[in-house]
Amino acid sequence: MLYSRKQCSRIQHQNKQKTSLFETKNLQNGIIDSRGIIWVTHWESGLEGYNPLTKKHYQIDVDKEDKSLNVVFTLLEDADGSLWLGTFGAGLQHVENPDSDKPTITKYVFNKNENSLSNNFITSMFNEGKNALWLGTNGGGLNRFDKKRKTFEHFTTDNGLRSNVVQAIVMDLDSNIWFSSNVISKLDTKEKTITHYDASDGVYSRYFTCHAQSNPDGTLYFGDDKGILTFNPKYIDNNKIAPIPELSAIRLFGKEINPREMHKDIVPFNKSITFSDTIELPFYLNSLSLEFASILQPNSKSVSYSFMMEGIDEQWIYTKYSERQAIYVSLPHGKYTFVVRASLGNNIWSKPRMLHIIISPPWWKMLWFRLTFVLFFTIAIASLIYFYTKNLKQRNIRLEQLVARRTDELQKNNTTLQEERIVVEMKNKQLNDVLQSKEKLINIIAHDFKGPLNGIFGFAQLIQNEKNKKRYDKIDELIDIISNSAKSLVGQMVALLDWTKSEDKNLQANPIEIHTKILVEDAISLVKTIADQKNISIELHNDCVFNSVVDPLMGSMVFRNILSNAIKYTHQGGTVTILIQESTEGVAISFVDNGIGMTKEKIDSLFSTDELQESTPGTDNETGTGFGLRMSKIFLDKNNGKLSITSAERQGTVVTITLPKGSKNILEEATSNTTEQNTTLAEQTVSRSKNIVLVVDDDKEVINIIKKTLEEYCDVIEAPNGKEGISIAMQVLPDVIISDIQMPGTTGIELCEYLKKNKKTAHIPLLMVSSFNDEETKNNAFSVGANDYIEKPFNAFQLLKKVEALLVLKQKISEKTRTDVAIELYPDMPDEYDNKLIQKVNAFVDSHINIEKLNVNFIAQELNISRTQLWRLYKSRTGETLGDYIKERKLQKAYALLLTQKYRISDIA
Numbered sequence: 001m002l003y004s005r006k007q008c009s010r011i012q013h014q015n016k017q018k019t020s021l022f023e024t025k026n027l028q029n030g031i032i033d034s035r036g037i038i039w040v041t042h043w044e045s046g047l048e049g050y051n052p053l054t055k056k057h058y059q060i061d062v063d064k065e066d067k068s069l070n071v072v073f074t075l076l077e078d079a080d081g082s083l084w085l086g087t088f089g090a091g092l093q094h095v096e097n098p099d100s101d102k103p104t105i106t107k108y109v110f111n112k113n114e115n116s117l118s119n120n121f122i123t124s125m126f127n128e129g130k131n132a133l134w135l136g137t138n139g140g141g142l143n144r145f146d147k148k149r150k151t152f153e154h155f156t157t158d159n160g161l162r163s164n165v166v167q168a169i170v171m172d173l174d175s176n177i178w179f180s181s182n183v184i185s186k187l188d189t190k191e192k193t194i195t196h197y198d199a200s201d202g203v204y205s206r207y208f209t210c211h212a213q214s215n216p217d218g219t220l221y222f223g224d225d226k227g228i229l230t231f232n233p234k235y236i237d238n239n240k241i242a243p244i245p246e247l248s249a250i251r252l253f254g255k256e257i258n259p260r261e262m263h264k265d266i267v268p269f270n271k272s273i274t275f276s277d278t279i280e281l282p283f284y285l286n287s288l289s290l291e292f293a294s295i296l297q298p299n300s301k302s303v304s305y306s307f308m309m310e311g312i313d314e315q316w317i318y319t320k321y322s323e324r325q326a327i328y329v330s331l332p333h334g335k336y337t338f339v340v341r342a343s344l345g346n347n348i349w350s351k352p353r354m355l356h357i358i359i360s361p362p363w364w365k366m367l368w369f370r371l372t373f374v375l376f377f378t379i380a381i382a383s384l385i386y387f388y389t390k391n392l393k394q395r396n397i398r399l400e401q402l403v404a405r406r407t408d409e410l411q412k413n414n415t416t417l418q419e420e421r422i423v424v425e426m427k428n429k430q431l432n433d434v435l436q437s438k439e440k441l442i443n444i445i446a447h448d449f450k451g452p453l454n455g456i457f458g459f460a461q462l463i464q465n466e467k468n469k470k471r472y473d474k475i476d477e478l479i480d481i482i483s484n485s486a487k488s489l490v491g492q493m494v495a496l497l498d499w500t501k502s503e504d505k506n507l508q509a510n511p512i513e514i515h516t517k518i519l520v521e522d523a524i525s526l527v528k529t530i531a532d533q534k535n536i537s538i539e540l541h542n543d544c545v546f547n548s549v550v551d552p553l554m555g556s557m558v559f560r561n562i563l564s565n566a567i568k569y570t571h572q573g574g575t576v577t578i579l580i581q582e583s584t585e586g587v588a589i590s591f592v593d594n595g596i597g598m599t600k601e602k603i604d605s606l607f608s609t610d611e612l613q614e615s616t617p618g619t620d621n622e623t624g625t626g627f628g629l630r631m632s633k634i635f636l637d638k639n640n641g642k643l644s645i646t647s648a649e650r651q652g653t654v655v656t657i658t659l660p661k662g663s664k665n666i667l668e669e670a671t672s673n674t675t676e677q678n679t680t681l682a683e684q685t686v687s688r689s690k691n692i693v694l695v696v697d698d699d700k701e702v703i704n705i706i707k708k709t710l711e712e713y714c715d716v717i718e719a720p721n722g723k724e725g726i727s728i729a730m731q732v733l734p735d736v737i738i739s740d741i742q743m744p745g746t747t748g749i750e751l752c753e754y755l756k757k758n759k760k761t762a763h764i765p766l767l768m769v770s771s772f773n774d775e776e777t778k779n780n781a782f783s784v785g786a787n788d789y790i791e792k793p794f795n796a797f798q799l800l801k802k803v804e805a806l807l808v809l810k811q812k813i814s815e816k817t818r819t820d821v822a823i824e825l826y827p828d829m830p831d832e833y834d835n836k837l838i839q840k841v842n843a844f845v846d847s848h849i850n851i852e853k854l855n856v857n858f859i860a861q862e863l864n865i866s867r868t869q870l871w872r873l874y875k876s877r878t879g880e881t882l883g884d885y886i887k888e889r890k891l892q893k894a895y896a897l898l899l900t901q902k903y904r905i906s907d908i909a
Contacts, residue, residue, distance in 0.1 A: 033077045037099060041072035047085060049098065060103065062090045074125050074210065084133060086122030092135060092145065108152070110140070115151040118143055119164075124210050126169040126177070134177060136166030136210075142179060142187065155187060160194040160304065160318060168212035170220055172233045180208035180222050186233070197236075200344075205229055243294035243303050245342040245353045247273045248324075251289040252281075278356040286359050289327040292340050306349070307340040309357075333361035367475070371463060374479055378460065403431045509551040509638040513662035516548045516580050516587055522871070523559035524578075527567060534620060535573045538563075542580040547662035548587040554635040555659070561628040562591050562655050568618035569653065570595035585642070586661040594652040595619065603645050607633060632657075690715045691807055694734040696725030696751065697769070698743045702792070706738060709796045710803060722746025726754055729761055736806050741770040741781065749780055756785030765806035769794065783894070841870070845886055849893050856882050 030040035037058070039049045044067050049058035062085060063069040069089040076084050083095040091109035110117045119140025126134040135143040141156035141164040156164050163181040170178050177187040183198040197203050209223030222229045249256055250273045257263055259271050268281060273290075281288070294303050306316040307326050311334065317326070326338065338355040363369060410424035463475055517540070524538055531538055548555070566576045570593045579590040596619060606629055629643075636643050640660050647653035695706050696719045707716045717732065719725035722739070723746045729737060737755070741748035748768055755761040768781040771792040778789050787809070788802050844863060848854050859882070860867040874882045 028072065029074055031075060031077060033083070033098075034081055035099060039075060039083065039098075041075060041085075044068060044070050046070045047072045047075065047083075047095075051099070058099065060085075060095060060098065060105070062087050062093050062105075073122060076125055076127055078127065079130065084125060084127070086125050086135065088121050088138075091117050091120040092122060092133075108145070108150075117145075117152050118154045118156065123166060124168045124179075124212070126171060128171065134169050134171075136169050136179060137164070139164050142166050142169070142177070155194070157320075158318075161185065162196055167208040167210050168222055170212040170214050170222075172214065172220065173218045174233070176233070178212070178220055178222075178233070180212065180224075182207070184208075184222065184229070201236075203229065243342045243344065244350055245292050245294055245305065245340050247276075247290060247340070247353065247355060248293045249273065249291040250279075251291070252285050253287050254289070273355075276355065278358065280358040280360065282360050283333050283362045286331040286333070287329045288331075288357075289325050290338060290340075290355070291325045292353070293324055294342050303342050303344060305340060305342050307338065310337040310339065312336065331357075331359050333359045333365070335359075367467075370479070371467070371475075375460060399431065403428070406431070509554055509635075511549045511551050511639050511660070513547040513549055514552055514555070516544065516589065516659070517542045519548075519550075519552065519555045520559055520578055520580065520589065522556050523563050527560060527563050530564070531567050531576070534567060534570070536567055536570055537575050539575065539577045540580075541578070544580045544582045544587055545664050546582055546587055547664070548659040549662045550639045550641065550659050551635075554639060558632040558635050558641075558657065559589070561632050562657065565628055566591050566593040566595065566653070566655070568622050569593065569597075569616075571619045582661070583658060585658050587659050589657045589659070591655045591657075592652065597649045597651045597653050598645070598647040599649050603647060606645070691735040692717065692732060693803065694719065694725065694729055694732065694737045696722060696737065696739040696743070696748070698740065702740070702769070705796070706799065709799055713800070714803070722748060722751040725751055729755055729764065730758070733761065734764065735810060736803055737764055737766045738803070739766065739768060741768055741772070741777065749784055752781065752786050753784040763810070765810050767802055767806060782891070837865075838874070841865075841882070842885075845889055849889060854886060856886075 028041040028043055030038065032038050035051070036053060037049050037051045039047060039058075041047055046059065046061040046063075049060075050056070051058075061070055062072060069087070071088040071090075072085045073088040074086040078084060080096075081098075083098050085093040085095060087093060091107060093108070094106040096104040096106075108117050110120050117135075117137075117140070119137035121138035121140075122135050123138050124136035128134060130147065132147060133145040135145060137143060141154060141159075141161050143155075144153040145151075146153070155161060161181065162183050162185065165181055167180045172178060175189055177189060179185055179187070183196045184203050185197070186195045187193075188195070205222075205224035205226060207225050208229075211223045213221045215221075217232070218234055219230060219232045250269070251257065252263060252268065255263070257268055259269050260267055261269075264285065266282065268285065269276065269279060273279070292305065292307070303321045304318065305321070305324060306318045308316050309326070309328060312328065312331070326340070336357045336359070338357060339352045341349045341352045343349045406424070407428065410421070410428070413424075414421050463479070467475065520540060524540065528538070563576065563578075570576060574594050577592040579588075579592065581588050581590070633643055635641075636657065636659075642658040644656045644658075645653065646656070691714045693710055693714045693716050695703050695716055697703050697706075698721055700720075703718050707718070710716050714735075717728065717734065719728050722743050725737070725739060726746065728734075739748040739751055748770070752766050752768065755764065755766065762785075765787045766785065767788045767790065768786045769790055769792060770777055770781075773791045781789055787806055790799060790802060841859060841863065844859060845854070851858075856867055856870060859865070860870055870882050874885060
């Protein structure tokens with residue numbers, strides 16, 4: 001029997017046999033809303049309502065499928081008449097128009113989104129008004145629901161709560177939220193700080209119920225195990241004295257270290273950590289944990305702590321009394337300050353306890369080691385220069401003695417034959433020219449090398465002085481200056497070596513057809529660092545489809561010298577443009593800069609005399625040897641090339657190099673416009689009239705498509721199955737084989753494996769075709785030796801280009817087999833040196849084949865070899881790059897492992 005709030009009369013159920021308005025006695029909570037409807041919650045029966053005026057019943061289930069989640073634990077009515085339901089397992093539910101036949105229900109449940117409800121078990125609710133709804137959860141702490149944004153803000157033990165189980169919620173007159181858990185807590189909604197009240201404050205409750213209330217005078221009421229706990233927040237004294245934190249122990253790699261205790265051959269601490277303000281540890285003892293506690297605090301369980309390591313942590317880390325330690329693993333070397341403070345939960349923190357920690361750097365990062373390395377490098381460079389100069393002087397002495405001896409012989413035989421006299425005079429003149437060149441070299445070395453060497457020596461002394469004065473901030477600047485001087489010396493030495501090569505009268509050029517763009521890009525990569533230092537951009541435009549005929553190493557040196565000069569005489573932020581064009585005389589490569597330019601008189605004097613011209617300083621006062629243009633002219637003459645210069649003062653310079661023209665470049669021709677794509681594959685790849693392509697497929701329509709695609713460029717023969725394909729391949733030996741994978745009888749995989757194992761057909765490139773695009777099918781094809789793979793339906797242009805690439809590959813392999821080109825640009829470096837170096841690199845690749853980072857940069861770094869040197873060596877000796885060789889070795893290794901049948905393809909990959 002219930003009473004109506006409006007009519008104040010008793011209401012009974014219409015069926016007199018029933019003693020209650022509702023069908024269950026398992027009631028949890030209930031309210032009477034603004035419409036006079038009585039709403040009650042049931043355990044496992046959702047929400048039930050009854051209107052005494054209309055005698056109408058309402059039933060709202062929060063979870064119809066799972067009866068155990070159909071529990072409404074708490075509810076309240078909002079200002080708009082809607083209901084908020086706090087369920088025990090189904091989250092928060094908002095019921096709009098609850099008295100309608102189809103009320104609108106919005107559910108808010110826990111998910112991985114940080115703005116979602118923190119827990120689906122809601123124990124209590126408090127309505128702040130239009131803005132927010134406060135929720136207490138059974139395990140998710142305190143939640144604030146923003147009604148406008150539909151987002152949740154969480155307050156848990158990570159934010160300072162004593163427990164994540166919140167029983168009851170109420171708001172005081174200052175809009176602070178008070179809630180019960182295992183203690184009474186206050187949340188300052190403005191400062192977002194939490195203060196706890198426990199037995200030390202007179203709160204002796206063992207547990208709290210899910211009900212709380214407030215009076216207009218500010219008095220708060222909480223249900224607990226003893227009845228009702230009541231207090232007024234304005235009479236609470238919050239001026240607690242914060243406890244004093246202190247460090248109690250320190251552990252290194254998990255082991256507690258006592259004062260004067262030996263650990264890893266050293267004594268880390270001479271006194272207790274409690275009385276230490278600063279500790280210093282070596283770099284290998286950089287994992288530590290610090291334990292702390294409060295002094296003179298009788299009730300230590302109410303103490304909370306916060307700590308941070310300045311230089312590591314960006315904000316305070318909060319912890320409970322039971323977790324009084326801070327752990328830091330693998331601290332980098334440097335200086336740190338550990339700070340810890342304590343509080344009794346009233347947001348009043350103690351004075352912080354600080355500990356300064358110094359982690360010493362390893363010896364290889366010490367200043368003395370760096371200085372020693374720089375000094376050693378400087379001495380090494382100076383020694384090289386010294387021995388080279390000494391050897392040059394001894395060679396001059398020998399030449400002078402030879403000249404004297406030859407002169408005496410000529411004088412004795414002068415009376416015999418006039419023709420011999422003329423020959424002797426000519427040889428004597430040549431020798432004198434050599435002597436003059438060598439003397440010029442000695443003068444250049446003495447002049448250009450003296451400045452950098454004096455700079456290195458002088459600044460090394462300054463470094464020693466700054467070290468003695470302990471002014472370490474100056475040392476890095478001096479080291480940079482020494483480094484620049486050393487780089488200048490290295491540049492001078494490279495130019496000197498190139499000049500000595502160009503002066504060799506017996507030097508022979510070995511011109512071959514080569515892609516001009518590749519040579520130019522190689523030169524750009526060598527000078528890019530210098531250009532970047534002056535913020536100079538280099539632009540390359542290739543409008544020529546023809547190869548040039550030139551010795552690759554000579555051409556690269558010429559391009560590098562011309563490009564270096566363009567950068568040298570161009571101001572900061574300038575531009576150097578390189579144009580590759582076809583001309584009537586061959587392939588023209590123009591280097592255009594917007595630098596300082598030259599007068600006509602200066603251009604005329606560059607090659608008008610056999611004497612070396614003094615180099616003009618660059619825009620950043622860069623020095624030079626004067627060898628560059630002279631050496632370039634000599635190398636171009638040996639390759640039937642030409643060099644021309646057009647310039648005007650302060651208007652930039654154009655240096656044009658013309659090289660003999662070779663055949664069309666296949667890669668460039670393939671990317672030209674469509675009107676040029678009618679050129680046959682025979683003109684691009686091989687010397688015979690047409691290449692033969694064997695197509696093996698059981699689908700006649702696919703064969704016809706391939707024939708239509710290739711018949712303009714190749715002779716296409718066909719086989720309807722794998723067995724006949726093998727037979728035809730053994731008889732005809734086609735240039736390329738295109739085979740389907742899925743065929744009746746002998747499959748494409750079996751065909752490929754058979755042909756690749758047969759010495760007669762192993763060299764033929766094989767392109768596999770399949771409608772399957774999975775990795776296993778591709779791996780099976782490549783594991784038996786397939787060169788390429790294309791899936792059905794395929795693009796005709798892509799098929800054409802893949803066949804073209806295989807023909808080019810076959811041609812290069814054939815050329816490599818027929819020809820063993822040895823470019824002997826350096827007379828003092830025999831073939832045995834290159835072969836040993838290649839063998840060394842190959843052995844290194846084989847021993848590190850399983851390392852993921854195995855690449856050209858890694859090999860160059862580990863073997864202390866220039867990346868450019870490796871590229872040129874492999875390109876000239878093997879016809880392929882080192883990167884291609886690595887890929888081939890990995891495939892060979894994978895193939896060998898597959899043949900053992902002990903590993904899966906995925907394991908090998």
